[in-house]
Amino acid sequence: MVQLPEIFEISPGNASFNERVFLPFKTSIELFVKREDVLHAEISGNKFRKLKYNLYEAQRLGFSKLLTFGGAYSNHIAAVAAAGRIFGFETLGIIRGDELANKFMDNETLKLAFENGMRFDFVTRTDYRDKMSENFIEKLRLQFGDFYMIPEGGTNALAVKGCEEILVEDDVNFNYLCSAIGTGGTISGIINSSSENQKVLGFPALKENFLQDEISQFTTKENWKLIRDYHFGGYAKTTSELVDFVEYFNQNQNFKIEPIYTGKMFFGLFDMIKNNCFKPGSKILAIHTGGLQGLNAKILQK
Structure with a gap:
């Protein structure tokens, strides 16, 4: 790494x-x-600032996988995927809109993130609204294993x-x-x-x-x-x-x-x-x- x-x-x-x-x-x-x-x-503008201390923390805690959330045109999704490639993290993107599942390569942002190694889970807009609930996060851990979670847009105290x-x-x-x-x-x-x-x-x-x-x-x-x-x-x-x-x-x-x-x-x-x-x-x-x-x-x- x-x-x-x-x-x-x-x-x-x-x-x-x-x-x-x-x-x-x-x-x-x-x-x-x-x-x-x-x-x-690639880790552009405010994403450089927001991810800086989150990536330090993920590395300090020994995580090898980053999971985050975003929509079809999310700068954050693109930046996390690039950071994962550069720093050696596996990256997972929980994407708003299950209608994108079969056509995400037509979307330049998601295509770029995929080419940088990010893998996606497309969820309905209804389910996406509950993305920070304990039940939703627990289902993600059962599905993907342990991960360092970065909120939508990267916003938390470290950001x-x-x-x-x-x-x-x-x-x-x-x-x-x-x-x-x-x-x-x-x-x-x-x-x-x-x-x-x-x-x-x-x-x-x-x-x-x-x-x-x-x-x-x-x-x-x-x-x-x-x-x-x-x-x-x-x-x-x-x-x-x-x-x-x-x-x-x-x-x-x-x-x-x-x-x-x-x-x-x-x-x-x-x-x-x-x-x-x-x-x-x-x-x-x-x-x-x-x-x-x-x-x-x-x-x-x-």
């Missing part, structure tokens, strides 16, 4: 950096992006610990810190390491009714807010307006985004800046959470 520090030791060669974002309209607002997408080619390392000392100069949200782990870490005079804005990529409570489990700070207006119908849902924006953005910036997470956040930020939702002269730092494998998703087809 590969020793984890070989990958997770941040150095000048694999550290993220802040980059100015071009705004195609006149404004006094300055928008920057933290390029977390450059941390690792939040990793995401607390996203911000660096110079980031205190920004008025706003922004992140797309899936399960809430990344923004929880950002909130914990933010300064009290900074406002943290989260852009849910799905229609949600749990994120407020989920994030509150991992932070006691109150300098954050969820911006709920830019989910475009829910997880992995898009509109032609969003797809057009992502295509335009990728043609005119020095970096790329995808439509499932970061695309929705940047659409929201551009819209909010144009509509004067920020104080004049504000400096905004948006976190690029990676996941560019999402550019291959068929939902991009208009």
